Amino acid sequence: MNQQLTNRLGLFFALICLYTGAIAQPPRGPLVVSPQVNADKTVTFRYLSPTAKEVKLSGQFLKAPVEMSKNAQGIWSVTSEPVKPDIYPYSFQVDGVTVMDPANVAFFPNERFKASLVDVPGDTPLVHAMKDVPHGSINYEYYPSLEGTTGSLVVYTPPGYDQNPAKKYPVFYLISGTTDTEETFFKVGKTNLILDNLIAEGKAKPMIIVMPYGNMAARVAEQKGGAKPADPTVRDGADAVKRANDFATDLVSKVIPYVEKNYRAVANRESRAIGGFSRGGGQTLRTAFGNLDKFAWVCSYSSYLSPAEMDQNFPHIGGKPETTNKQLKLFWVSVGSDDFLYKGTVEFMDYLKAKNVVFKSLITDGGHTWMNVKKYVAETAPLLFQ
């Protein structure tokens, strides 16, 4: 689709918006349907570009990008082999440029890349499927954060929350990965639908889930400075531990009080869980180990801390395992066997074993993906607050 985002004479919207109630209907290209999930689990992807020389499909269900071919209308398409039911990120490579699927509103919220999502349903509905069960609600909230800035949260309230004004709920703080946003557990992880389904089956307790934005430092810089740092070569990561500490400070001193004031949350450590994926898993471990008076349930998805950091910053975890084991009602570590963090995670588990720290673990197939994250959330949510 070739839309020129110019404002001249209002032509931009004239070209792309069809005002169906009006007599004047400005021209636009053919309607492109993409992705189209077929009954045999193959998926047809389409992309309109009469002028492109080469269009490929990339997707996390593919081993390598595949060529698409163009019809007389200029619509490129390809139909995949049957795909294992799940939700996968994908994108198009148009003459080497990575683009989202313009015809698809399902997207992957992220700071560094843009991808669309394709949902291949199972013959038996998967744990994240939209089912005819009572649904909770997703709430976007603003809260007063550190340094006078305003932070954002996505909050899941379980089915029945509004109908039971006297009932209080435990809270699961759930932190997404590097370059993800506070929306990623909702839009990609389908955490709300997973919980709706588990709660409907009686497998998980009704709980509130609070999804903060992990990259607090960037937000503070943006709001305080009026702009993000200008030097495009600035790399984050060098001060990762400091940033994790800032994140923990914000979570404990700002987010938790906001949530417990504005939601009907049970305000004690036995009713607070914390979990996270990738960088969010590192933030989870650091926040939990530094605040064991605040959290009793800890889930690390595809993440770990090094033995050196454990010994230096959290010696009490391995040093007094009987206390750790008593305090942590759940300590969960999971990773995929193809994850680039697999080796480090195994070392972390070996460290914990050597120190007699009790934890539950799950090694799955696959890599550092949100297909795995959904699995981990579905496995751990039933264990919380039981």
Add this chain to the structure above:
Amino acid sequence: MNQQLTNRLGLFFALICLYTGAIAQPPRGPLVVSPQVNADKTVTFRYLSPTAKEVKLSGQFLKAPVEMSKNAQGIWSVTSEPVKPDIYPYSFQVDGVTVMDPANVAFFPNERFKASLVDVPGDTPLVHAMKDVPHGSINYEYYPSLEGTTGSLVVYTPPGYDQNPAKKYPVFYLISGTTDTEETFFKVGKTNLILDNLIAEGKAKPMIIVMPYGNMAARVAEQKGGAKPADPTVRDGADAVKRANDFATDLVSKVIPYVEKNYRAVANRESRAIGGFSRGGGQTLRTAFGNLDKFAWVCSYSSYLSPAEMDQNFPHIGGKPETTNKQLKLFWVSVGSDDFLYKGTVEFMDYLKAKNVVFKSLITDGGHTWMNVKKYVAETAPLLFQ
């Protein structure tokens, strides 16, 4: 940014995710900061592509796309002239391919195109600016819709909603344009922030705002058939009136009962407003004129019905103006002087005048844009429920 969405050996996320807690830090490209709004209201845009031959910036603040230039790192950039404060859609044209800004999470939810958003703040905060005022909440909801399908809503509840469990609120049903989604009034229109600010200043009454998805027919087809219609040449628009009627049926028989059951809404016509932009404005007019027992406040933003359709389908509006004028506590019509629907909207206003139907109107500069929609919402919200 060139990320291959392959899953092989987990390399996809290894390349794009920096796990800051781990020893292993897989390589990724330089951090690209974009957009960067400068103090003098110029904006610097950046896009990483060492291999592209030509990159241009398109934006609704520009008369025409502008060339970007590449540095030694492969980062293309351009700094604009000073931009009039507002929120604008923009995109990059990379070797002729339209792409969102990978470094920017602010996006334009739409079914047919992908654009990013740049927010140029005013020296005095604009009506949609994030201010230090009490904030309402945005809620994503699922509701049982027509034909056994599940529909989605975005719902704004005003500041204090959760703190005043006895208070009931009027409801504004607000419908976005063709190819927009239920998120567009939130993500692009900043309707929540506009209302937060107007309510804080005492200019608007606290109200609930319900934002449905306008393209109900597509959703029903998708959920019933397992896939959208396969033929990429199928055009919508031919049965626009039927679709508008289906939309009205869903809104009146499904959405309103869901909202009035699950939110503390005042359930009478004097406490229901309806408004919409573009196709959503057409749906607004048809839904309101066909259900005057349900709505007393009607706002048409950049949209109209033809005199022929008015005479044929809604003869009572112009036929009994004294009844219409008594029933409609507000009838608002606004459009931009550069809007491609300007002429039709003026004809609509002329028709109403000739029929002695009372309405308020506002003609603004500019075209069929969300810069104008924000203006119209800010102008009309203070008039509702007064």
